[in-house]
Amino acid sequence: MSAVRYTVSIAQPREHLFEVLCRVDRPDPRGQVFRLPSWLRGSYLVRDFAKHVVDVVATCDGKPVAVERLDKRSLRCAPASGTLELRYRVFAFDVSVRKAYLDTERGFFNGSSLFYCPEGCETGAFEVELLPPEDEACRNWRVATTLDPAQTGADGFGRYCADGYEALIDHPVEMGDFREIGFDVDGIPHALVLAGRCEADGERLADDLTRICVTARALFGGEPPLQRYLFLTNVVGNGYGGLEHRSSTALICARKDLPRVGDDECGKDYRGFLGLCSHEYFHLWNVKRITAQRFAESDLGAEAYTRDLWHYEGITSYYDDLLLLRAGIIDAPTWLDLLAENATRIERAPGTRVQHLADASFETWTKYYQPDENTPNATVSYYVKGALVALCLDLLLRRDGGSSLDAVMRAAWQRWGRDGVPVPEGGLEALTNELSTVDLRPFFDLALRSTEPLPLVELLADFGVKVERRAAVIGDGGGRHSGKPARSWCGxxxxxxxxxxxxxxxxxxxxxxxxxxxxxxxxxxxxxxxxxxxxxxxxxxxxxxxxxxxxxxxxxxxxxxTPVAPPADTWTLSLAEVDADCRARRDAWFGGAR
Structure with a gap:
C-alpha cells in the first residue's frame, strides 16, 4: 500500500490559516471516506476538530471530485480513478496545547487538528511535508517535532514519516523562532523548546529537568528506549497546562514560571512548572504506554468511558512532585506542603462528599473539562483525590503489603507497557492486590467507590508525618502558613x-x-x-x-x-520525631526504596 501523503503550508499566518493537501494514490473505488478525530488522547472531552476546517475541495487528475458530508467529522469523495487530492484549510487560533495555532510569530499543531485520515489506511504508511513559510515575518522559523524525519533541512522543514495514523497524530509540531535548550538523559537527547518571549536561565532549566528525567527513568529501569524527547513549551503572560505525547509533551506556562539568571530559589511558580514537566514526563509510561484498553480501542470519534482515571491521572499527579523530592530539587517539608495543599482542596470541596472517584472518571466527558458554577458542590477531581489515593496506597503497601507503589508501577510496565498491551478495566487495582501480602479490596472500595474520608492521618503517622487541621489564614491554601486565622466563614x-x-x-x-x-x-x-x-x-x-x-x-x-466560625479544613503536614524503624520507612518512601 502506498503512503498517504500530506503537505502542510503556512498559507495565511496573518489570518491564522494552515492549508493541507492530502494525497491518496489508491482511493476506495466506492468513494473514499475521510475522518478527523473528535477528541485526542490525554484530554477527555469531545472537541470536534472538524469545526475549524474550511474550504474542502477534492480533485483527481486535475478534475473536480464531489465531496459529501457524512457527519460532523466525516466526508466522502465521489469514486475516482487515480490519485485523489483533498485540499482544505484549518483555522488555527487556539493557544492551548490541544488544537492548533498560527500567526506570524508562531505555528503549532496537533495532527488530530490537521490530518483527515482516509478510511482503510489507518495502519499504513504516512508522510508529511512541512513547507517553509513565505511571509517575510516568518523568515527565521524552524521546526521542532519528534516525527521521524525523512528528508529535512537544517531548519527542520521538509518531509517526515509515520507508521500508522495513531503515530502520525501523536507528535505535535512547533514552528517559529524559538529557543532550544538541549540536555542528555541516559544517552537520549532531550530538549526544552521555548516559544514566546522570555528570559530564562537555560543552564538551570537543563540541570533540573535532567535530574527529574533521570529519576523517572530510574524508577522504570531505564526504559523505554527513545530517539529523543521534547518539552514543547509556549511561554505566555498567564497560562498553565500540558498534554502528553509518545516522545514529547506540549506545555503552556507563564513567563514568571521560568527562572532568570541569578534567581537561585525554587519558588512556587518555578516549582509549579517543574511539577508540570514531571507530570507530563511520567505520562511516557503511565498513559502513553501503560494505556487503558477502553481508550486504546477508541477510534477517537466518540467518548470512551473508563472508571480508572484515578490510575492514569491520579497516580501521575502523586509522582509529579514526589519526583522533585527524589531528584533533590525540593526538600521534604516543601513536598509535605504540596501534599497538604491537595488534602486541603479535597477537605474544602463539598463535591468530595457527593461524587466518588470511579464516577468522576466515568463522567469526565461532561463534567471535569466543562466546569460550571456548581462544580465544587457536585464533583471531585480524579487528579487531586486520585493523588491522595495513590499516596495512601503507597503507604499501605510499604507498611503492610510488603511492596510499594513503585513496585506496582514497574510491574505494570512489565505486564502491559513494555509490549504495548492495553490495560483491562480495573487492571491496576487487580495487579496491586496480586502483589500485596494483604487484601486491599476494602481499601479500594472505600477509596474509589465511596465518598468516605481516606485514612490519611493514620497512614501518615505511621511514617512519621504529623497532621494538623486548622482554620485558614487569608489566602491560605494549605501547608505552612503564617498570619492570623480567619474569624468567620461565609462559604x-x-x-x-x-x-x-x-x-x-x-x-x-x-x-x-x-x-x-x-x-x-x-x-x-x-x-x-x-x-x-x-x-x-x-x-x-x-x-x-x-x-x-x-x-x-x-x-x-x-x-x-450570618457568618459562622471557620472550619478546620486547612491541612499542615510536618516531620515528627520518630524512632529508627519509622525513620527508615520514611526515608525509603521519600527516596524511592523497595
Missing amino acids: LTLRAGEARVRHVHSGAPAARAGVHPDDQLLALDGLRAGGRWPEVLARLEPGRDVSLHLFRDDRLLALTL
Missing part, C-alpha cells in the same frame, strides 16, 4: 481581583442567605468594602447577622448574611 469564593461571586458552597452561610454565582458584592451593613472583600468577610463576627447589598442582573438586592 463563597470570588473571581480573582473582583467582587463578583464565582462559587457558593452547598449549605454554607452564603447559600442560606441566597447569594448566587455571578452576584456582584457592594456593601456590608451599608458600607462599601472596596477591593478588600476576602479580608472583610473573614473578619465578620460569627453568628451576627449583617446586611449584604449586591447587584444581580442590574438589580440592587439586600440579603441577610
